[in-house]
Amino acid sequence: MGQKILLEHANVPGIKTYEVYRKHGGYRSVEKALKSMTPDEVVEEVKTSGLRGRGGAGFPTGMKWSFIDKKSGKPRHLVCNADESEPGTFKDRYLMEYIPHLLIEGMITSSYALGCNLSYIYIRGEYMWVFRILENAIKEAYAAGWLGKNIMGTGWDLDLHVHCGAGAYICGEETALIESLEGKRGNPRIKPPFPAVSGLWANPTVVNNVESISAVPWIVNNTGAEYAKIGIGRSTGTKLFSASGHCKNPGVYEIDMGMTVDEFMNSDEYLGGMMNDRPLKGLIPGGSSVPILPAHLIYKTAAGEDRLMTYESLADGGFATGSSLGSGGFIVYNDTTCVVRNTWNFSRFYHHESCGQCSPCREGTGWMEKVLHRIETGHGREEDIDLLWDIQRKIEGNTICPLGDAAAWPVAAAIRHFRDEFEYHIRFPEKIKNRDHFVDEPFEKVRHLVAKQAVI
């Protein structure tokens, strides 16, 4: 069993309130940082910890902090990206809902390290109840003197606001988030300049995920070196995974990086194996935007090594045989899942959420969704699979922000690993039209039809 860093006190009754949180050691990191550490020392600790961005990109947090422009003389800002809205990812919500003060403590400590006097939590519009929980916790933190003027008599001021987005997935992209926070349409900015140089209101800004910021108090309290001891290689510390789909125990889990996928998937402490003991068909390890892994590549990499819950191991072999840790949205599929329908569903999401600023994403996501819809409803054409492959290839890498890639990768992986299912949809449209396919008749049973047709 791994140690709990983020969820250590999650089950303590009343931990949402300031009194209980404080009794359990809350705000110690703020005390320690402000009394005995310089901001640069805090940054160094985070660097030493090897903490990597938990929003999906996995960029080293300490390094990101060190990029912030301190010479410009402009005010600096820390913005917490709480716009979690990727299908299959719900771990930040859990943190904010159950231990809101942990995030606020992390925000204060991190803002001190970065020299900010005004910080924001940008929360997803649909998380309205979490927004209220956070607002309440911020109010308590102000009342206790952790926020506001002259914190702990150090002369350092910090104001923290929680800002509710209007409900757009694209606002989870850091520059779109900044645009939205400024009151504009949430369109990603073209980089460079990076936010560390010119972010919110053209001031140097750091945007970090909820989980990353929530890990900072532990790092400051226990040192970065201790944090770096957890995990394997460059994947240090613990990580939250939000498990969903056809597993026995869906939920949010905190694990040490480096656990095998097999253990996470099948041990009773975590997912407990497959629901109804049906065969495992596929797995998305990091939220809907990362490629799906077929069964034979889930527990072992293409090289035959154990697949571990780390950034490196999950990405091993590139997208041909690997996937990505992404934001930790662990989605499990059993053999009754229709990959085509699932891919269409994701594609529909990305089509809906594309901001429409750049041409490949605006037009390509819509086109992919329409083609997938046709295939899924039994109106596909032979050439559609190659067409889909071509469209996703033309979107990937050619857009302003990674949403284009996020829309392209699931389609690419589905075709790469489950092409025969697409062919089945196209060649046997009457079977597709007349039933809720694969629920009663798993694809394994009808695979021979595709093979037979191919021989003919």
Next chain:
Amino acid sequence: MKVTIDGQEIDVEPGTTILQAARKIGGESVPPAMCYYSKLKGSGGKCRCCLVEVSKGSEADPRPMPKLMASCVTGCMDGMEVKSISSERVVDARKSVTEFLLINHPLDCPVCDQAGECDLQNLSFKHGAAKTRFIEEKRTFEPENIGPNIQLHMNRCIVCYRCVMTADQLTDNRVHGVLNRGDHSQISTAISKAIDNEFSGNMIDVCPVGALTDKTFRFKQRVWFNKPYNAHRNCTKCCGKTTLWMFGNEIQRVTARKDEYHEVEEFICNECRFDHKEVADWVIEGPRKFEKDSVINANNYTRKIEPVHIETEKHILLGREKDRKKISMPAIPLKAAEQEVYKKGNV
């Protein structure tokens, strides 16, 4: 700083973008641009037409950039090497973007008022495929009246944001913008607003396609039948330097003057654009010249044109003369003088 684009080296100032450097070189290496507009701050990077391959980052860091870069927003570095038309990846990407732009754009050039001066038309001539692979239904929008001067045809819009930036940077109160997301994005006005700002007409000029057109010119003429002249007038609001698009002695349209990349040289006011359609209002400087191969130049009236002789013309006319004599029009009596002519057979 030295930059090499498709093997051609050029010295540029720091802060120059790859596109600007390519434009200095000119020719085939200049990437196409549907959203970039040098006169508008913050434009560019959206349409992805101008993607180029940076095969060498700089002298200091010679590593190639893994992704294709939008040349209009990527700054040059000393020693940078760029492949534009010489890169297969780039050519493929431009072809892709053209395809993406055309899937929802109606192919109605024969009726579109922008035909002949449409950047998308030019782009598809160079980079488009002969056949479409898009069989789905195109997106369509309800017609919307956005004001007295400008006609919005939303179906043709490619969401380049140029008109939004023009309104932001030239007019006092922008009342329009982009609504909705993804391929549902559309240009529209705020509720119950009409675009009537004094410089709003420039939105027509910056629109690369036929989404925003001049209500005073719509369906009057194909631009290649117009004779464009440089002209000016004393205007208190703008520079007063314009291009008059004439048919005979009639001024059918007034626009700002555009450079070789179809970008306005100086923005003009609505009064010059919409209210002065008499020849007497203007001092005409002379014919405006366009690129040799452009559609507008097809009707080049500045060069010497040899008279065309059609041999069959005589016979056709004879036939017509014969036919005319057969025509009897008792309902319309001829005048006395005309009766004489008719009797002589010279109708």
